[in-house]
Amino acid sequence: MKVDLHIHSNYSDGLNSIEEILEEARSKNLEAVAIVDHGYDHSKGILHCNVAKREVELEALRGQYEDIKILSGIEADINLNGHINLYNDKYDLVLASTHEYYADEEYLRLVEAAVCSGKVDALAHYGWLVSWVLPPDDLMLKEKELAALMKEHNVAVELNSLHEKPGIEFIKLCAEAGLMYTIGSDSHRAPSVGNVEWAVRNAKLFFDESKLFLGKDK
Numbered sequence: 001m002k003v004d005l006h007i008h009s010n011y012s013d014g015l016n017s018i019e020e021i022l023e024e025a026r027s028k029n030l031e032a033v034a035i036v037d038h039g040y041d042h043s044k045g046i047l048h049c050n051v052a053k054r055e056v057e058l059e060a061l062r063g064q065y066e067d068i069k070i071l072s073g074i075e076a077d078i079n080l081n082g083h084i085n086l087y088n089d090k091y092d093l094v095l096a097s098t099h100e101y102y103a104d105e106e107y108l109r110l111v112e113a114a115v116c117s118g119k120v121d122a123l124a125h126y127g128w129l130v131s132w133v134l135p136p137d138d139l140m141l142k143e144k145e146l147a148a149l150m151k152e153h154n155v156a157v158e159l160n161s162l163h164e165k166p167g168i169e170f171i172k173l174c175a176e177a178g179l180m181y182t183i184g185s186d187s188h189r190a191p192s193v194g195n196v197e198w199a200v201r202n203a204k205l206f207f208d209e210s211k212l213f214l215g216k217d218k
């Protein structure tokens with residue numbers, strides 16, 4: 001199945017409108033996309049007052065693009081102590097991620113808290129901007145625990161083509177733990193919608209396609 005479940009629109013820091021994104025998705029024969037704008041705590045995130053407007057727009061476009069499954073998503077920043085701010089908004093796909101540098105132990109602490117929050121569907125670009133200083137064996141142990149925690153809380157792992165994250169070792173651990181996965185280009189402009197080659201390659205290497213997570217029912 002051809003999907004791209006991580007696309008930014010001009011409701012956050014993407015260049016293009018949702019309609020322009022869907023045109024591109026149709027031209028590339030994508031079967032499912034998720035419009036995933038940055039969340040409320042990101043410097044270029046969607047404004048909370050625009051969420052309802054975006055929902056209305058998405059609903060209208062679903063009528064025009066019946067050949068594409070269109071998910072309403074958000075990429076929520078993992079805040080202090082792992083807090084995820086969604087107000088009370090409902091999304092088909094909640095990605096959680098960080099966008100600043102962390103040392104590995106602090107990063108893992110934040111990510112674990114986000115996983116346990118019950119608000120997150122998938123961890124996005126796990127390991128990006130992280131300085132790894134833990135000894136490899138300790139890191140492996142901690143990442144094994146994280147994968148088990150993700151399984152317990154039904155959190156999928158995102159294979160992110162833009163950042164080529166997570167690293168192969170963590171992808172393997174996630175697959176062994178029986179996690180679901182998502183595929184994302186992390187596109188910020190229409191031409192890169194569907195640029196998911198790296199993600200698809202690794203999905204094929206490590207996961208059964210039945211593990212592809214295509215959003216939850218709101």
Ligand SMILES: [Zn+2]
Nearest residue numbers: 075097124125
């Ligand atoms: Zn991100």
Ligand SMILES: [Zn+2]
Nearest residue numbers: 006008075186
């Ligand atoms: Zn993103």
